[in-house]
Amino acid sequence: MASAHAIPSLDEEFEFTAESKRRLLIGIGAGVALVAIGAYLLASGAGSHEAHGAAHAAGAHEAHGAGHHEYKWTTRLWANVWLNAIYFTGASVVGMFFMSYNYLAQAGWSVAFKRIPEAMPAYLPFMALAVLGTFFIAGHDLFHWTHPGLYDTTSPEFDPIINGKKGFLNTPFYLGRIVAYFGLWYFLWQRLRSFSLQEDLYGGTSYYEKSIKYGVAFLLVFGVTSSTSAWDFVMSIDTHWFSTMFGWYTLASWHVTGLAIITLTVVTLKERGYMQWVNESHLHDLGKFMFAFSIFWTYVWFAQFMLIYYANLPEETIYYRERFSGFGVFTKLLSSLTYF
Numbered sequence: 001m002a003s004a005h006a007i008p009s010l011d012e013e014f015e016f017t018a019e020s021k022r023r024l025l026i027g028i029g030a031g032v033a034l035v036a037i038g039a040y041l042l043a044s045g046a047g048s049h050e051a052h053g054a055a056h057a058a059g060a061h062e063a064h065g066a067g068h069h070e071y072k073w074t075t076r077l078w079a080n081v082w083l084n085a086i087y088f089t090g091a092s093v094v095g096m097f098f099m100s101y102n103y104l105a106q107a108g109w110s111v112a113f114k115r116i117p118e119a120m121p122a123y124l125p126f127m128a129l130a131v132l133g134t135f136f137i138a139g140h141d142l143f144h145w146t147h148p149g150l151y152d153t154t155s156p157e158f159d160p161i162i163n164g165k166k167g168f169l170n171t172p173f174y175l176g177r178i179v180a181y182f183g184l185w186y187f188l189w190q191r192l193r194s195f196s197l198q199e200d201l202y203g204g205t206s207y208y209e210k211s212i213k214y215g216v217a218f219l220l221v222f223g224v225t226s227s228t229s230a231w232d233f234v235m236s237i238d239t240h241w242f243s244t245m246f247g248w249y250t251l252a253s254w255h256v257t258g259l260a261i262i263t264l265t266v267v268t269l270k271e272r273g274y275m276q277w278v279n280e281s282h283l284h285d286l287g288k289f290m291f292a293f294s295i296f297w298t299y300v301w302f303a304q305f306m307l308i309y310y311a312n313l314p315e316e317t318i319y320y321r322e323r324f325s326g327f328g329v330f331t332k333l334l335s336s337l338t339y340f
Contacts, residue, residue, distance in 0.1 A: 012274055035077075042073040078138035085130040086233045087257070090250070092127060094258025095120025096189045097222055103192075103215035109285060112278050116265050118196060120258065121189035128182040131233075135175070145169045145239045162239050169236060181229050188218040226251045241319050245304045252297035259290045 095117035102110045110117075140146050149157035151166055162169070191214045199207035227247025235246050243249075263286040269275050308316040 014269070014274065039073075039077055042076055072141060075138065075141045078134055079142060081130065082134050082138075082142060085127055085134060088123065089127040089131065089233075090254030091257045091261055092120050092123040093185050093222070094254050095262070096185060096192070096218060097255065098258060098262065099192060100215035100218045100222070103212045104219060106212070109282060112282055113262070113266050113275060114196070116262050116269075117258070118193060120261070121185065121193075124182055124186045124189070128178075128186075131178060131182075132175070135178070139171075143236060143239075145236065146171060165239065169239065174232060174236075177228065177232055181225050181232075184221050184225065185218075188214055188221065192218070226254075238319070241316060243304050243307070243316075243319070245300055245307065249297070249300040249304060252293060252300050256290060256293050256297055259286065259293065262286065263290065 098110070098117040099114065102114075134142075144150070145162050145165070147157065149155040150159045150162045152158055153163075167173075192211055195207040195211045195214070199211070227250075230247045230250035234250060235242060263283070266275065266278055266283065266286065270278060305320055308320075
C-alpha cells in the first residue's frame with residue numbers, strides 16, 4: 001500500500017500531439033498573414049500618415065542637431081521584428097536567471113517545476129540569429145548612431161553628443177558585445193542543464209554543488225550584461241537619451257515576463273494531467289513573485305522619472321513625453337516640466 005506521502009512518478013515526458021502541432025501551425029500561419037497584411041498596408045500608404053508621425057516622434061530627440069533621414073515603411077516592420085526579438089531574448093535568459101538565484105539560495109520549492117525555466121534558454125540561439133539578422137538588414141535605419149556623417153566634423157549632420165559615444169557605439173564593438181552576450185548566456189546555461197540531467201541520472205550532491213558554482217558565475221555575468229545589453233538593445237535606439245536606472249528597469253520587465261511564462265506553462269501542464277506534484281503553494285509563490293517584481297518594475301519606472309525631475313533635467317523628459325503622448329493629463333504634466 002502506498003504511503004500517504006507518496007508523490008506521483010517524476011518520470012514524465014510531454015507529448016507534442018498532432019493536434020498541438022496543427023494548432024501551432026495555424027497560429028504561425030495567422031501571424032505571418034497579419035504581418036503580410038500590415039506590410040502591405042504600410043507599403044501602399046494606408047498607414048503612411050501614422051507611420052510618419054510615429055517615426056517623427058521616435059526620432060525627434062535624435063534629429064536635434066543631427067539632420068533628418070527619410071522614413072521608409074520597412075523601418076516599422078523591422079522595428080517590430082527587433083522588438084519581438086528582444087522580448088523573447090529577455091524571456092529566454094530569465095529562465096537561466098531564475099534557476100541561478102534559486103541555486104544560490106539553495107531553494108527547494110522551485111525543484112518541482114525546474115524543467116520549465118531550465119528549458120527556456122534553449123531558445124537563445126534562435127533569438128541571436130534574429131537580433132544579428134535584423135541589425136545587418138535594418139540596423140542603419142533603426143540605429144541613428146550607425147550613420148557616418150554624425151562623426152564627421154565637416155558634415156552638417158555632425159553630432160557632438162553621439163560623437164562622444166563612438167568609443168562604445170561603433171559597429172564592430174557593438175556586434176562583438178551581442179555575440180558575447182548570447183555566447184556567455186548560452187554556454188553557462190548548457191553547463192547548468194548538463195549538471196541537472198547528470199544529477200538525475202547518477203544522484204549525489206556533486207553535480208548540485210557544481211550547479212551552484214555555475215549559477216553564481218551566471219549571476220555575476222548577468223549582473224553586468226543585463227544592463228549593458230539593455231543599453232545596446234533598447235537605449236541605443238535613442239542615442240541622446242540615457243538613464244542610470246534603465247538596466248534595472250529592463251531586468252525587471254524581463255523578469256516579470258519570464259515569471260509569467262513559467263507560471264502559465266505550469267498551469268497549462270497541470271491542466272493536461274502533468275506535474276501533479278505541483279500544488280497550490282507552488283502556484284501561490286509564483287503569483288507572489290510576479291506581483292512583487294511587477295511592483296519593483298513600476299518603482300523603477302517611476303524612479304527614472306523622479307531622477308529626471310528633481311535633478312531638473314527637462315531635456316530628458318522626452319522619453320516619457322513621447323510615451324505619454326495622447327494622454328492629456330500626462331502630456332500637460334510633462335510639458336510643464338520642460339519649463340521647470
